[in-house]
Amino acid sequence: MFLSARHSEIIQMAKDNGRVLVEDLSTHFGVTPQTIRKDLNDLCEQRLLNRIHGGALFPSGIENMEYEARRKIASDEKEAIGRAAASLIPDNASLFINIGTTTEAVSEALLDHIGLMIITNNINVANRMRVFPEIEVVIAGGVVRGSDGGIVGEAAVDFIRQFKVDYAVIGASAIDHDGALLDFDFREVKVAQAIIANARHVILVADATKFERTAPVRIGHLSQVDTFITDRCEMDTIRQICRDTEVKLMETTR
Secondary structure, three states: OOOOHHHHHHHHHHHHHOEEEHHHHHHHHOOOHHHHHHHHHHHHHOOOOEEEOOEEEOOOOOOOOOHHHHHHOOHHHHHHHHHHHHHHOOOOOEEEEOOOHHHHHHHHHOOOOOOEEEEEOEHHHHHHHOOOOOEEEEEOOOEEEOOOOEEEOHHHHHHHOOOOEEEEEEOOOEEOOOOEEEEOOHHHHHHHHHHHHOEEEEEEEOOHHHHHOOOOEEEEEHHHOOEEEEOOOOOHHHHHHHHHHOOEEEEOOO
8 A cells, every 4th residue: 555755644643643633734744724634535545544523533443542642632622621520529529530531631620629539440540639638549459551550350340349439530432323332441341330330420521532433342321421521522312312311411612
């Protein structure tokens, strides 16, 4: 398969950052947005990238993207989602925070709260929040996943089941059009399911790129959460599920 120098660089940029945007590529290469859109359409037709609104994603249906690449995807959107989620959580609450780059954005936005009890299976969250004296951090035991600091496995599941908390903040690697919440690691999914089962109010945080991805393992269904926070939701089926099951949908760009 022959690729031009620009196409090869676009693919490498998408691999390094998780996604590429038309306006950024237009500026980088000094060509028109129309030229970049044609480049992206050509690369997507060859299944080298996946098209999204305003850009393209590096394919992630076969294997999960590296942690640093995932952190860079929709970073501004994740920050806004984090602030919106934190605004729903009062001081002196107990909560689970699960693995994920968007849930980590929520933990950042919670640092001005007081009296929180945080139970997490995310080493990054625990390390960030442990230095704040007004926040108590409890970390699950289990197998530490080297790629992202997530703690998974049966020991983590058993640990989570000891608690019944006010709130849970969970993420998902992908959200299917039928409302299925999906992930890559079945061990992580088991922990997420325990978190959902042991929280009084479940907050799902996921940016809009999760509607355009797929993953093989089912966490659960959108109807199992109480609040869904995203930057934007353009899928009518998801909106209908939220209405039918009384899930509060919050869009940070609206």
